[in-house]
Amino acid sequence: MSTAARISVEGTGRHFVQDADDTVLRAALRGGVGIPYECNSGGCGSCRIQVVDGDVVDLWPDAPGRSERDRRKGLVLACQTRASSDATIRVRTSDEYCGTVAPxxxxxxxxxxxxxxxxxxxxxxxxxxxxxxxxxxxxxxxxxxxxxxxxxxxxxxxxxxxxxxxxxxxxxxxxxxxxxxxxxxxxxxxxxxxxxGLATLRPGVDRDLVCVAGGSGLAPMLSIARGAQAAGLLDRHRLHFFYGARTPADVCGGSELEQLGGFGTSVLFHPVVSTPADVHGQPWDGATGFVHETACAALADRLSDVEWYCAGPPPMTQALQQVLVVDHLVPVGQVHYDRFF
Ligand SMILES: Cc1cc2nc3c(=O)[nH]c(=O)nc-3n(C[C@H](O)[C@H](O)[C@H](O)COP(=O)(O)OP(=O)(O)OC[C@H]3O[C@@H](n4cnc5c(N)ncnc54)[C@H](O)[C@@H]3O)c2cc1C
Ligand code: FES
CATH class of the missing domain: 2.40.30.10 (Translation factors)
Structure with missing residues (x-):
């Protein structure tokens, strides 16, 4: 089918239109229908749906986010599914998954x-x-x-x-x-x-902020830091920015943060290196270890008093979640993260 498909969400009276080259997830979000999701790339499994009626194409049959159990239950990933005819899907939708800007x-x-x-x-x-x-x-x-x-x-x-x-x-x-x-x-x-993406800055939250970035997780954490400054949050709150790099040669982010007002006072940069013996020959006398452990140790007496933002490799974000939400009962709504599958 080379034309658009009309997709209905069973039991809700809601529908949306998916173009021939789109996916069910993207089309739903464009149409203001909030299907749960996180990564949009087949890794997390949050976007599982049941196709009740109609023909669909599985764009990535081996996507790691679709478990054996999902397969047995006939569930597919909306981010890796393209309808090739009009279709009906079963999924619990919520407006919280539609951001403020339609993609x-x-x-x-x-x-x-x-x-x-x-x-x-x-x-x-x-x-x-x-x-x-x-x-x-x-x-x-x-x-x-x-x-x-x-x-x-x-x-x-x-x-x-x-x-x-x-x-x-x-x-x-x-x-x-x-x-x-x-x-x-x-x-x-x-x-x-x-x-x-849903791990966005909460500009109305009146708390200190902690950004934990691993590797390329730098990008969204810089955006959060810049957004916090633009929203005036850094006039009355501190931002602790932890950056986890493998070697000293991988450390970055400091020069961008320096451009924010208050660097060294309200904006505190904490680079952490996991392999200090640098193959590139750069010396290192800063913090060493895993960035999530350094961040949690530094804020040990106030883990629940701050707003947490985190992005990077899934093992890092999952380890931080475990320490904060499971071990220390930090409210789940205070921890915002994107796993880079
Ligand atoms: C929410 C999110 C934000 C990210 N932000 C950044 C960022 O700011 N900077 C950054 O460097 N990286 C980021 N990444 C990682 C990035 O998307 C890529 O996974 C990474 O750059 C490796 O891509 P590659 O093609 O070079 O590697 P490959 O190993 O060739 O591809 C890896 C990725 O491609 C996708 N993929 C592979 N095969 C298929 C297939 N058959 N069908 C569909 N998808 C497939 C999967 O997502 C997989 O993880 C982010 C990932 C996510 C989920
Ligand atoms: S949003 Fe589809 S697998 Fe992550």
Missing amino acids: VRQPARVITIDAVTHDMRRLVVRTEGPARFEPGQYLSLFVPGLAAPRCYSMANLANDDGDWELIVRRVPGGRATTAVFEALTVGDTVEVDGPY
């Missing part, structure tokens, strides 16, 4: 590519219209030549220039990141689709 797929021109570290690049793409998103959100980048898009978080804030600033970490052998590092150049056109 849009649109062309964008690459305007900047520069180095952040030896294996991380800042990539700025510009859309014709304004860049609308909340601090902490991400977009899907359609890299030319790749069938499936990849998610990258914005490091900047919403702006009328249409600039979406991304920080891409090279994954050895990774298809999208190899293309970004070796093929993409300034002036190229890509497609972006967004914004997505």
Whole structure:
């Protein structure tokens, strides 16, 4: 089917339209129907739905977010499912999954590519219209030549220039990141689709903030920090920014945070290195270990008094969740995270 499909949500009277090249999840969010989700890339399993009626295509049959149990129960991932006819799905929807900005797929021109570290690049793409998103959100980048898009978080804030600033970490052998590092150049056109993501800045929360970033998790945490400053939160609260790097040569983020007012007083940067013996020969006399452990140890007497934001590799975000929510009973609503599957 090359035309749009009409998808109804069983028992709700709600429906939305999915274009022939879209997914059920993205189309639902565009249409204001909140299907639960997190990663939009087949990793987390949050977007499970039951297809009651109609034909669908499984875009990634081996997606790690779909368990054996899901398969036995006939559940599919909405982010990896494309309806090929009108369809009816069963899922518990909620408006909380629809952000303040409906996602849009649109062309964008690459305007900047520069180095952040030896294996991380800042990539700025510009859309014709304004860049609308909340601090902490991400977009899907359609890299030319790749069938499936990849998610990258914005490091900047919403702006009328249409600039979406991304920080891409090279994954050895990774298809999208190899293309970004070796093929993409300034002036190229890509497609972006967004914004997505629920781990956004809570500007109305009157508490100190803690950002915990691992590797490329730097991008959304910078956006949260910048958003906190723009919202005036840093006039009356502290921001503790923990950055976890593998080696000293991987440490970054300090120069961006220095540009926020109050660096060293209300904005406190804590880089942590897990492998201090640097293969790149850089000495290190700062904190060592796992970033989530350093952050929790530093704030041990006030874990529940702060608002937590976290992004990066799933083992890091899951370990932080475990310490905060399970071991120390920090309210789950105070911990906002994106796992980079
Ligand atoms: C919410 C979120 C935000 C992220 N933000 C950032 C960021 O700011 N910076 C950053 O560097 N990275 C980020 N990532 C990771 C990024 O999306 C890529 O996974 C990473 O860059 C590796 O991509 P690759 O193509 O180079 O590696 P590959 O190993 O080639 O691909 C890995 C990823 O591609 C997807 N994938 C693989 N095969 C398929 C398939 N058949 N169908 C559909 N999808 C497939 C999966 O998501 C998988 O994790 C984020 C991930 C998520 C989920
Ligand atoms: S949102 Fe579909 S698997 Fe994560």
